[in-house]
Amino acid sequence: MHATPGGAISSPLLRVENVVKHFAVGAGIFGHATVHAVDGVDLAINTGETLGLVGESGCGKSTLGRVIVQLQPATSGHVFFEDVDLTKVRGEKLRRVRQRMQMIFQDPYASLNPRMVVGDIIAEPLRNFGIAKGRAAEKRVQEVMRVCGLNPNFINRYPHEFSGGQRQRIGIARALVLNPNFIVADEPVSALDVSIQAQIVNLMEDLQDRFHLTYLFIAHDLSVVNHMSDRIAVMYLGKIVEVGTTAEVRDKPLHPYTKVLQSSVPIPDPDLEVSRRPILLKGEIPSPVNPPSACRFHTRCPIAQPICSEVEPPLEMKEGGHLAACHFAGKL
Amino acid sequence: MTALSLLRLIPEPGKITNGKILFGDRDVVHMSDDEIREFRGSDVAMIFQDPMTSLNPVLRVGFQIEEAMAAHRRFTRKQAHDRVVPMMQRVRIPAAAQRVRDYPHQFSGGMRQRVMIAMGLSNEPSLLIADEPTTALDVTVQASIIELLRDLNREMGAAVILITHNLAVVASLCQRVIVMYAGRVVEEGPTRSIFKNPQHPYTWSLLRSIPRADERQHEKLLSISGLPPDLSNPPPGCKFHPRCRFRIDKCLTQEPNLDDVGAGQSARCWVLMKNVPAGDMGAQ
Numbered sequence: 001m002h003a004t005p006g007g008a009i010s011s012p013l014l015r016v017e018n019v020v021k022h023f024a025v026g027a028g029i030f031g032h033a034t035v036h037a038v039d040g041v042d043l044a045i046n047t048g049e050t051l052g053l054v055g056e057s058g059c060g061k062s063t064l065g066r067v068i069v070q071l072q073p074a075t076s077g078h079v080f081f082e083d084v085d086l087t088k089v090r091g092e093k094l095r096r097v098r099q100r101m102q103m104i105f106q107d108p109y110a111s112l113n114p115r116m117v118v119g120d121i122i123a124e125p126l127r128n129f130g131i132a133k134g135r136a137a138e139k140r141v142q143e144v145m146r147v148c149g150l151n152p153n154f155i156n157r158y159p160h161e162f163s164g165g166q167r168q169r170i171g172i173a174r175a176l177v178l179n180p181n182f183i184v185a186d187e188p189v190s191a192l193d194v195s196i197q198a199q200i201v202n203l204m205e206d207l208q209d210r211f212h213l214t215y216l217f218i219a220h221d222l223s224v225v226n227h228m229s230d231r232i233a234v235m236y237l238g239k240i241v242e243v244g245t246t247a248e249v250r251d252k253p254l255h256p257y258t259k260v261l262q263s264s265v266p267i268p269d270p271d272l273e274v275s276r277r278p279i280l281l282k283g284e285i286p287s288p289v290n291p292p293s294a295c296r297f298h299t300r301c302p303i304a305q306p307i308c309s310e311v312e313p314p315l316e317m318k319e320g321g322h323l324a325a326c327h328f329a330g331k332l
Numbered sequence: 333m334t335a336l337s338l339l340r341l342i343p344e345p346g347k348i349t350n351g352k353i354l355f356g357d358r359d360v361v362h363m364s365d366d367e368i369r370e371f372r373g374s375d376v377a378m379i380f381q382d383p384m385t386s387l388n389p390v391l392r393v394g395f396q397i398e399e400a401m402a403a404h405r406r407f408t409r410k411q412a413h414d415r416v417v418p419m420m421q422r423v424r425i426p427a428a429a430q431r432v433r434d435y436p437h438q439f440s441g442g443m444r445q446r447v448m449i450a451m452g453l454s455n456e457p458s459l460l461i462a463d464e465p466t467t468a469l470d471v472t473v474q475a476s477i478i479e480l481l482r483d484l485n486r487e488m489g490a491a492v493i494l495i496t497h498n499l500a501v502v503a504s505l506c507q508r509v510i511v512m513y514a515g516r517v518v519e520e521g522p523t524r525s526i527f528k529n530p531q532h533p534y535t536w537s538l539l540r541s542i543p544r545a546d547e548r549q550h551e552k553l554l555s556i557s558g559l560p561p562d563l564s565n566p567p568p569g570c571k572f573h574p575r576c577r578f579r580i581d582k583c584l585t586q587e588p589n590l591d592d593v594g595a596g597q598s599a600r601c602w603v604l605m606k607n608v609p610a611g612d613m614g615a616q
Contacts, residue, residue: 227543
């Protein structure tokens with residue numbers, strides 16, 4: 001929707017450089033194993049756009065989102081937000097940047113404190129950052145509630161008194177109260193009833209227009225990602241395998257994994273479904289503890305060649321601003 | 333709940349207060365305990381959304397499939413034992429002969445769902461009820477389970493009731509659709525008519541509220557206002573009227589019947605979408 005001409009080139013708001021996030025698991029007599037959740041990711045997000053980050057469970061997309069907003073420290077690599085390296089700054093300076101980047105979580109049941117009233121939940125960031133308190137905070141909270149489609153008179157109610165969709169609106173209000181310009185939304189609609197999902201998708205689009213927000217929209221559902229995003233990044237087992245505009249990724253996927261994903265999504269049209277046949281993958285997603293050599297997709301790729309297990313293909317420009325990490329991009 | 337009723341699996345204190353469930357010409361509601369036990373799993377099998385919690389974690393996968401057959405005594409223990417590996421092959425579990433001795437935790441989510449389907453089909457039921465069978469799975473795994481259900485439906489000739497909130501999966505797999513809202517059937521008919529020509533405003537709205545993976549132009553999704561009703565205190569009249577943009581006065585007080593609207597389709601609505609002028613459809 002808001003892509004600037006030329007896609008990725010114009011001033012990125014956020015830049016991720018070679019970010020790695022490893023987790024140590026199961027320390028025992030044989031030492032410990034390492035989960036390679038995010039393994040060398042480069043990504044740029046432009047001011048005002050929505051970048052969709054799509055991939056299947058365990059591919060590292062949520063971890064990447066958390067590392068970007070510094071909820072978890074990166075093992076190595078850099079995250080630049082308006083040219084400030086977030087992996088280098090600490091304390092007050094980090095706090096100041098943090099006001100401008102917020103997160104919306106998947107589960108509107110688990111991400112709100114059940115013992116706080118909605119007014120306090122939404123006002124907490126204002127108090128934490130010393131921006132407003134008392135009447136001023138209350139006024140700001142009611143304003144944000146109205147913007148998010150919540151009745152401001154419900155300021156003293158508890159989360160359990162709200163439905164799932166309304167709770168997600170509370171989560172969005174909390175993210176919005178500090179007037180951020182960048183929001184990471186991690187599966188914001190996947191826990192909601194189908195009849196409610198459109199309400200939240202539309203609300204996020206309206207808020208983006210109104211407040212010039214930049215989104216990183218993380219989801220496993222390609223239909224929603226296609227709908228929301230200006231550009232899409234596809235992740236497989238800790239690596240970005242393809243980045244392009246939504247139209248490029250939808251109509252001309254270059255990486256075989258993207259092609260498989262696109263072919264797997266059913267379309268709510270029985271006439272089209274008669275002819276759609278998914279490309280089925282062999283085997284199962286390998287463990288991120290011991291990822292395959294070179295191209296991580298080679299164990300399941302329908303067009304893998306010997307080189308794919310020997311030389312790792314870099315994420316490189318194929319055509320226009322369309323990036324893919326594949327020796328045989330566009331061949332499937 | 334409807335599917336649980338079909339198998340008389342309604343948890344206490346719920347019960348079937350009225351009506352009949354005919355399977356062939358037998359009434360499930362009035363079956364004795366022995367009859368219902370034989371009916372479940374033997375004539376009708378059910379698979380659930382969550383393949384993680386539906387299998388016993390301390391028993392081998394092969395044993396659990398065998399047990400499903402042994403419980404219904406349609407096959408001898410020996411026959412049941414010999415059928416396990418072929419059943420696993422039938423649901424396309426690779427290396428079935430080795431994996432028969434694995435425990436559930438050694439299987440991925442998609443493979444566990446295949447085990448559940450193998451258990452369900454092991455007694456050759458004539459009806460398989462699949463309750464959100466792909467909801468907990470990744471898209472690529474979902475695709476393979478949909479293909480499997482389609483193939484098995486053809487190969488084994490068992491009828492399948494697919495329960496899902498995912499309209500795209502319905503479009504992919506089903507010949508007929510029943511749309512339910514607040515405990516009632518609000519529309520039913522052939523899949524193609526329901527998708528091309530929905531007559532109930534709920535069906536119509538739902539189809540316009542979901543994004544499509546093949547969407548080329550950005551169009552705003554239609555958002556259905558309000559919430560699904562509280563079933564302990566449902567609204568009077570048509571249960572959908574508080575959220576319906578096409579309601580008329582009658583909808584507030586009188587509940588419509590499920591009436592034939594032509595082409596094998598029926599809808600429970602006083603208005604019907606075919607009577608709404610095209611110009612009014614976009615209006616909020």
